[in-house]
Amino acid sequence: MTGPRGITIRPPRPQDLAAVIRIEQASFSDPWSDAFLAEELANDVLRMALVAEGPEGVCGYVMAWRVAEQLHVLNIATDPALRRRGVGGFLLREAALRAWAQGLREITLEVRRSNTSARHFYRKRGLQELAVRKGYYADNGEDALIMTGPLDSVLDSD
Numbered sequence: 001m002t003g004p005r006g007i008t009i010r011p012p013r014p015q016d017l018a019a020v021i022r023i024e025q026a027s028f029s030d031p032w033s034d035a036f037l038a039e040e041l042a043n044d045v046l047r048m049a050l051v052a053e054g055p056e057g058v059c060g061y062v063m064a065w066r067v068a069e070q071l072h073v074l075n076i077a078t079d080p081a082l083r084r085r086g087v088g089g090f091l092l093r094e095a096a097l098r099a100w101a102q103g104l105r106e107i108t109l110e111v112r113r114s115n116t117s118a119r120h121f122y123r124k125r126g127l128q129e130l131a132v133r134k135g136y137y138a139d140n141g142e143d144a145l146i147m148t149g150p151l152d153s154v155l156d157s158d
């Protein structure tokens, strides 16, 4: 599937790892380790990993688990130089499409309370803040907000 600015979404290949590590380190205060990223990129029965590829190479990724009827998004990030151009939405929508085809019907995730841009991003796609996990993040004791919504609200968004 081709989206904004000639971007395509596809399952990751082993050679994508370096780009994913670069985006991860540019995106998070407490990035996942290289080994953990490599493991999550390996598609298997429970995991879903996708990368966005543009003319300059890999520019974003999403990693999720399938848990019963839920798509649990563990990690999503786009290249800081290409944000707010639709790449993140395209990635999430494609993950939702694939999950829907596999019978999943809900989407859920945790987000840092301070991550206002991601909270906007998810709210715009129909997710709601359902509960708080107090002091969830080990690096600074920050709360996690649990966000959830029907998978089809992500499909219906831009």
Ligand SMILES: CC(C)(COP(=O)(O)OP(=O)(O)OC[C@H]1O[C@@H](n2cnc3c(N)ncnc32)[C@H](O)[C@@H]1OP(=O)(O)O)[C@@H](O)C(=O)NCCC(=O)NCCS
Residues within 6 Å of the ligand: 027, 028, 075, 076, 077, 078, 079, 082, 083, 084, 085, 086, 087, 088, 089, 090, 109, 110, 111, 112, 115, 116, 117, 118, 120, 121, 122, 124
């Ligand atoms: C969240 C993230 C993946 C969105 O990727 P993206 O490529 O910018 O996504 P899109 O362009 O499809 O959507 C952008 C939307 O997100 C929201 N958003 C993004 N940055 C925002 C900001 N600084 N302030 C307010 N809203 C913001 C808006 O709703 C925006 O839509 P708009 O541009 O029409 O207003 C990206 O910001 C990112 O990689 N952040 C760092 C990693 C991260 O925090 N991941 C989420 C972990 S739970």
